[in-house]
Amino acid sequence: MLQSEEITEVLLTHPLVPTGPIPTAYDPDGFYPYESFCETSRRPVLKKYRMVSIENDQIRVKICPDLGGRVCSIFLKKDAVETLFFPPIVRPVRILPRQCFTGGGVELSFPISHSPVETASVLYDVTRDQERIYVCCGERELRFGMHWTVEYSLGEKDAFLTQRTVFLNPDSVPHPWMSWSNAGVPARPDTEFHFPGGPVLRHAREMRTIDWEKEGPRRQSDVHRMTGFFWKKPDCYAFGVFTPSLNAGLYHVADPSQVPGIKLWSDGIGTDQAWVSQYTLDGEQCLEIQAGPLVDQSVKDVLQPGQRRHHVEYWIPSSTAREIRQISLPQTKMRTMDKVPIFGWARDEDVTDWLSLTRAKKSGDVSQIPQAPDVDNNRWAISGMADLGDALFWAARSTEGSQRNKWLFQFGAWLCGRGETDRALEVLAQSCDDRARALSGRLWLVHKHDPIAAANCFRAIKSEAIALHPQVVIERDRALAALSKETLDERGRWLKAVSALDDEWLAERRASWLVDSGDAQAALNLLRSTRFQLVHQRYERIRLWKQIATTLDLHTIEYPSWLGEDDLAEFGAYREHPEVQQR
Known part of the structure; x- marks a missing residue:
């Protein structure tokens, strides 16, 4: 039955x-x-x-x-x-x-x-x-x-x-x-x-x-x-x-x-x-x-x-x-x-702000513009909403101060999500929201391959909390590492500022900094002492290990499984963007 x-x-x-x-x-x-x-x-x-x-x-x-x-x-x-x-x-x-x-x-x-x-x-x-x-x-x-x-x-x-x-x-x-x-x-x-x-x-x-x-x-x-x-x-x-x-x-x-x-x-x-x-x-x-x-x-x-x-x-x-x-x-x-049903948006928390904004744009009533998501809310403008761009532009043009900066940040993120990255950089540059500066830093490094511009974006961040967030510290360090060794002191100051945090992703950047500072043995010791969670199809630690092994003249064929990365050949269209290979 x-x-x-x-x-x-x-x-x-x-x-x-x-x-x-x-x-x-x-x-x-x-x-x-x-x-x-x-x-x-x-x-x-x-x-x-x-x-x-x-x-x-x-x-x-x-x-x-x-x-x-x-x-x-x-x-x-x-x-x-x-x-x-x-x-x-x-x-x-x-x-x-x-x-x-x-x-x-x-x-x-x-x-x-x-x-x-x-x-x-x-x-x-x-x-x-x-x-x-x-x-x-x-x-x-x-x-x-x-x-x-x-x-x-x-x-x-x-x-x-x-x-x-x-x-x-x-x-x-x-x-x-x-x-x-x-x-x-x-x-x-x-x-x-x-x-x-x-x-x-x-x-x-x-x-x-x-x-x-x-x-x-x-x-x-x-x-x-x-x-x-x-x-x-x-x-x-x-x-x-x-x-x-x-x-x-x-x-x-x-x-x-x-x-x-x-x-x-x-x-x-x-x-x-x-x-x-x-x-x-x-x-x-x-x-x-x-x-x-x-x-x-x-x-x-x-x-x-x-x-x-x-x-x-x-x-x-x-x-x-x-x-x-x-x-x-x-x-x-x-x-x-x-x-067979065709479903709409599934989770209210993902779409409520953006649907409210598009409704306000259609009405033309500026008073109906919702509050833009704040720094403690990782909801970013949905690239899958094709008509959201006009509403974001209108919201940024119709508001002032911090609200304008937040809407510009969201508009820039949406443009980037839609593949309009050059225009996104132009919009993000108009925002005084520190998240816009951080995103711009990544785009200048990954999309434009311009580490100088990237580093300057991270240097422009005003909020201490955002500047010291591990994600921002890591992204900044990647940008600075792409410059000459003249940035070693600057990198060291930021990494020291978060040295008490037990964060495996920060450990990678500390090890990279130690290698660039000429202390490959300390970098090896740091990697060996870090308890990494396993991660598939990501090879940043492996590349760092190979650099250390060459510097220390380590004659070993043992795969360093303790790094928490697999040893599969890189294969599969799993990424939207290729992995950035930097020290």
Whole structure:
């Protein structure tokens, strides 16, 4: 019997520490206008999450709108087998785009991998017709203003979960996008990999193409380091994993014309298991089976103005091992596309100020202009609102003093988020808001490659609190480091001013300063004594380590895993802007 239930569950949750007051425009570790995070608290709190459960006589599926629409459970009722990995804790870790990834369940990513709202609340809708129950989750994303909806559905006799995903670009200009469905499943040494044959791109310390039948691992115990596998020309389009010790498996199938992308990700057995343990409660391991409408994660596609596209895929839980070439594509009868909801903005706190401002602009009533977000509010003008620019310009022109400066700052940030960076610098230069000066400093360094102008922007900051914020100290130090060694004393004064702070990102800059000051040994000692949280696909510490090793003539081939950075080859269109490589 088909049925649904909406409930609330309490999960242990680790709060996140925001990176700082500088908007994420041109930040290689950010995704404008979303706030980024630099640290996960060590102790969790209790937090409530909305869950939607749908079931028939065979399976029960649980979906969490408060975790970006993530599927948290696909449970086989007859065999009492859970086929997804979902830890009883939300413990985000450092993975792009916002440095707040949490593993487990089925995660839908858009418009970048991984989703910028995977730990945030999205809108949802539960409906039913004569054939099926539908749970839709989605929103209008903030970066480009595109809509996404993921529709999960279950029929009376289905032994699988149907996932239909819809993307829509309502804007008048095209926007880039990427999307993958990532299913976290239990990983034990005996977990078997049931994947197609054919050439596979192997992403580890090096990138190379292998023949899966001849060189591919057959089970988790065959993988000894973190590795991603992308299928280039699979000989079938069903795949999955099965763990005999758990009698649990999960398989995926889709029409290859819609969903050609197939990926397996495993941290394997050995030292890289810590990269999974960090987002669990008890160190239990998981791996990911992934699928998507793109072949791999090195490129993005473009959604044209007014374009709507969708694709359908199926998740098949199993208590026995399946032969993938015998898994046929289900022929489900779903409702028509016009019945799939297109959601609006999901979180009031993200959009209230900007919607109020645009309404005031339309009325022409200056008295209706809201107060601009202040320095303690990391809400930045939404680049996905195409008509917001005129309202921001009007607000800056219609106000005076600190309000004018704040609106100019927001207007400049919005322009930068929309790709109008040169104009953004012109607007930001008119603002006396210290956040505008800090953002200008980054833009001059990263976009214009002008460290002199960048350093002068940071030197113009008036507020002591802002000047000493770790994010600002770090960005200033990068700008000063790009100049000659004549700035060593200036760098040293700022770094000494925050020397009592236990901050791993400041430790990087202190080590860089020590190297530039000629004390590579002290830099090495500092890095060795810092307890770094693990961070994926970021190699600033590695580059610093290589410089130290060369200076000290260290003859070692041991990978310095204690730096908290992985040793994967750089691959994937995960960043909006390339990482700035500076000492």
